[in-house]
Amino acid sequence: MFSNVPQAVLQKMEDLNFSKEIASDLSLVPQLLSDTLKEIKKFHLGDKALHDIKLSLQEALVNAIKHGSRLNRVLPVRLDVEARKGSLVMTVTDQGDGFDAARLMDPTQPGNLQRLSGRGIFLIRNLMDGVEFFDGGRKIQMVKAFHKGAKGEDERRKKG
Amino acid sequence: MKTREEKKADALLCVIEGEVDINTSVQLRKVFDDLIKRNEKKVLVEFSGVEYIDSSGLATLIEMFQRLKKIGGKLRFSGMSQKVKNAFEITKLHKLFEIFDSQEAALRDF
Helix, strand or coil: CCCCCCHHHHHHHCCCEEEEEEECCHHHHHHHHHHHHHHHHCCCCCHHHHHHHHHHHHHHHHHHHHHHCCCCCCCEEEEEEEEECCEEEEEEECCCCCCCHHHCCCCCCHHHCCCCCCCHHHHHHHHCCEEEEEHHHCEEEEEEECCCCCCCHHHHHHHC | CEEEEEEECCEEEEEEEEEECCCCHHHHHHHHHHHHHCCCCEEEEEEEEEEEECHHHHHHHHHHHHHHHHCCCEEEEECCCHHHHHHHHHCCHHHCCEEECCHHHHHHHC
């Protein structure tokens, strides 16, 4: 079933489980991303999957710091990464006021195409295989699956 | 992220290398500010050295597109890797921007 990742690697992946916390400071994001990807890279998931993970984590962390914590350095932002049955589950939690994810605009609508914000969560939803919000929008859980049929570039291209 | 500029006939080539994200897009905006001040109206951005772009980077490009349009200018892109182009395709920004495979093709279009 998990065709593009060797079985031995998948078994090792089950050991992947870590949490990191940073202050709400955008300049701390690159280091957190770099440390996190270093752990994930051990599993040889391929360039495309790593790129999708990096971009989704970046967007989720920036949203948490900018819109959740409103750049208040005192408020921590937490990242949890865990491998579960051939999937990578990444959760970003902030201490802000939350938001209603159902009310986000569609940035691809002609009237929104030139708007300067509102693409972060849209990108995440397209790059990940599953996205869920909890605790009134303070927690975003992103799932990247590593098996046949996982959302990929070709699949999205077909959808146009 | 690094940028360098080169004059190509009446167009200005701006080569970007590295990652365009929320931290580096501040620097990119300054480069674009300078091009607008110098009244450069045909701007080609070369992306072959760009490994990664996030939503803040995309917003910086939209802003430049709008500013150039206001003064009758044109913005063209060339040399994008599929990984970078993917972010434009997902957000449908490939329909807003003029994206070319090569610098030559983009320069011919000005």
